Amino acid sequence: MRLGSVFHFIGVILIIFSFFFLLPIIIALIYHSFADIYLFLKVMSVSLFTGCIFYFLTYKYRGTDIGHREAFITVTLSWIIIAFLGSLPYYFSKVLPSFTDAYFESISGFTTTGSSVFTDVEHLSKPILFWRALTQWIGGGGIIVFALAILPWMGSGGMQLFKAEVADISVDKLKPRIIDTAKSLWKLYLGITAFIIFMLHISGMNLFDAICHSFTIIATGGFSTKNASIGYYQNPFIEMIVIIGMIMGGTNFSLYFSLLKREIKKIWKREEFRFYIINLLVLSLLVTINLILTNSFSSFFQALRYGAFQVISLATTTGLTTYDYLKWSPFAQTIILLCLFLGAMAGSTSGGPKIIRILMMIKHIYRELYKLIHPRAIKVIKLDGKPVDDDILSSIWGFMFIYFITIAIATVIMSATGLDFLTALSTVVTCLNGVGPAFGKAGPTGNFAFISPIGKWVLIFCMLIGRLEYYTVLVLLVPFYWKK
């Protein structure tokens, strides 16, 4: 373990990250909010200063490469420190006087969760609101991926860091070189964001809100600039655009490259994509039909409009809302709770176990059943016609085990802090999977402010390991990781 090069690289990331604070400063300039200019300048200098200390104290390690062992701690520490720096605007400006709350809000942003401790966001200043949305946008694209995109000198360590942060089932290297992959990912990310801003703006949202919302939509985050979230606008066109945006955010980014190459057929041939879309359709329809049968809405259109929005928002782990689903029937609520568990496609900004793991587990179970009938059969599991290694399958089961164990332990701790079972369970799942709203007092109209500090730190830990998909963080907790 070469901690020197770890800290050196973290220093570099922090220095790059500092420049993101320029964006809220520009917003503050536009709105003549001088207190916020001062605030963000202060935070930016803290950030730059921390980065420089890290960088220069470990200067003799410059040029050393990062191995796969160092990559885990680099990524995890970067996220912890950046979430800390990101919480300073809330803490310094006293909008969140408790540091726990500020850190919770910050990491909820960076992990694209969208659970909030603010009871009223509409009284917040524009630059703070913008910063809240920006944290989600940065977190969705990936801080390390961004750093890799602009650092020309990363060696093979780049791939290790990329893997540790993207932490997906299979890392699609879109280009032969990691720097080019990171670059094209961010370019694409920028392009889709611009597209959503444009669409929201022409549907009637003002430009500031359109920018903030598109940041959280593409990142499948869920922070809104309104207390009533998207429900504030009461505009079906905006809701349509948001639905499309959320689905886009939950789509594997490599599919956009196929789209750019005009290989439309190839996209629909991707089993994961089909499964993703069909899953969203079926769940939406189930809720819609139930809402009509229980007379929650008078017309089919209304039921579909609110039902589909909520299902898609939660199943893509975004968490924007247009309606308080806690008022719906138990069946609809159960489906909504189920949506919290899934996640969208791998290689997207969404959280959760991802639809591909579910698909692979279904295939695996199908094979086991098949083998009961044909004990001697050799059946290779395939995805998109290509064989899937048994190693990947066992890692999926391992992942799901860690996932459920984490839910169980965290739920127990949360209920020890005084929450009822449904609230405890749903807050843990929503934070692990980066969704946002939960059930009970943490539902779509509520917030997370009432949770005790211990509970908040549990959720903070959940958000971090959920975003980095368990292994990157958990490997740091085992003794042999630290042995030479």
Added chain:
Amino acid sequence: MRTIIIGAGEVGYQVAKYLAIEGVEVVLIDKDGNKLKKIAEELDVGVIEAEGGDPNALKKAGADNADLLLAVTNSDETNMIACLLAKSMFNVKKKIARIRNPDYYFNKILLSKENLDIDSVINPELEAANAIIRLLEIPFASEVLEFERGKVLIIAYKIPENSYLIGKKLKELRSSIKKDFIIGIIVRDEEVIIPRGEDYIKQGDLIYLLVKKEDINEIAKIFGEAEKIDKKIMIVGGGRIAFYIASNIEEKAEIKIIEKNSEKCRILSEKLNNSLVLCGDGTDKNLLLQENIQDMDVFIATSHSDELNIMSCLLAKKLGVRRTIAIVNKSEYVSLAHHLGIQSVINPRLLTASMILRYIRKGQILSLSAIGEHEAEIMEVELEPISYIINKPLEKIKFPKNTIIGIIIRGKKIILPSGKDILYEKDRVIFFTHKDSIKSLEKLLK
């Protein structure tokens, strides 16, 4: 005409034997000196002990003025190198190579005129698989030969007990059955007969029946055979033959493949989509019963071991499979396997050898199939303007003994001849002829 054959295996030996008998100058190159010694004692051919891709050996073999190079070693790479050398150093006119690896075989650019320039590429496993697929389409056939790009078929049919055909004279059959067909050869207890109108059909005869493809179903009905295509197929041995068969027909058939080697099973399962791959022994009765062997339409044994193939076919037959097909590489086993009651026996090496011979004799003779142990031939010939037999009615021509005309193909027309018909130049004619009459028939055609 000088021919160089690289690789003195079964294929190289069979072709060398045939060509040597025809009086062609043959040089065999192989790295196994003992094998060459044995062949040199038996055949009148030249032998050189060397690696197949050795340019010096090629030079020594007289590649400078050779007309044909045959590369049939076990290694694709050696075969390709030999052809490349023959092209670039010696300018040999025709090159034929055996290539097994599908990545090479299906690679049009690699084999094109500009690159390797191989005139004819032969893939024995693919040929065997195609022969089996042709068989599967016609459930009552024990052998199927294709002519005119599949429009005309010659089907070998074993006369079962209680067949409608037993005891009938060929003459009667022709007048009672309205469809066009010709019985060209009858194999009865090892004896090969080129039948005349007065001949009878007996139970257990193997008849070679020439029919148009479109009439197959009608003929099957008349013979009292099922028309349906075999759908449930069990294949033992997961090699290339099994893979080619399965990948070709797995969409329309239910296929179960049994292979011993688990690594091979895994690869097969990766490549195939709808076939069931089982890891086990093809002679394991419990496994066969577990997989419902009694419900199978066909059992195909394609493993590398002839003995295993024959035994597993016999086991399958005993367990109730109606139709069995075995791949048998040793030519000595072919008639033995037939005797034991295996309906179809496919010999990839003989298949390869006959493909090569067909290619070598191309020109006047379009295609050629040997029947039995080369007791008779089916020959497709294009008539030349100088031929003795054109422009006169058939009844005026004195054909050699034991030779009949099967069919005349004129442009797109297919004619079953009668005595009044006249042959013209450019007609393609299929003859059935006994081996003793081949020489005189060839003379007649020139």
